[in-house]
Amino acid sequence: MYQLYDYITSGNGYKVALLLHQLNLPFRYHETDILAGATQTPDFLALNPNGKIPVLVTPEKAVLWESNAILLHLAEGTAYLPVAPAARFEVYRWLFWEQYSHEPYIATSRFWLHHPDAARFQEKIAERRPGGLKALKLMDDHLAARAYFAGDTYSVADIALYAYTHKADEGGFVLDDYPHVQAWLARVANQPRHLTIEEKTKFRD
16 A cells, blocks of 8 residues: 655645546545654654655555656656657656746745745735736636647646646635636546545545
8 A cells, every 4th residue: 555644734745635536446545744843853754755745655665755746756657647649748848847937936835824834925925926926817817729738638647737736726816817727727637536625634544
């Protein structure tokens, strides 16, 4: 069985849990409290010397970290990763974009707003807001003429972007001005074997 080390509100860990569930791959969820320093313990650092979640340990005892790299690994040879070079390139492009032009603004704002010491992050949240708005507009424009981000079907590109976008309101971003994003969120939520971010903990150890 797969072993997923993750923090309860993490979208990065949710990406992995969602794909595991959609691939019908059983996993055990190990709650890892990043605020309590659980990722800096010797045991955790032995798994991931970078000291971050998520970490996925495979049934063969391979240790995988970096959420989007894990998605690509799990999706290889499945319908969630296109075979055609052009569509596969689109997946790669959106995965890189999510990490560098989306997550640092939308995910980070959400984390700071719900941090126990949120007041000290207000200036940083304001600084990140323009980047988040830019990311959402780019997504909305892209989705105006297509149902999914890469090729014609649902893929790990959608999983990666869904994780934090569907919780963008928790980072102070209202989605009312992005109708194509809203429609896409609904399509993702209606995929077979969809798992909510809250439901990932039902596989808790």
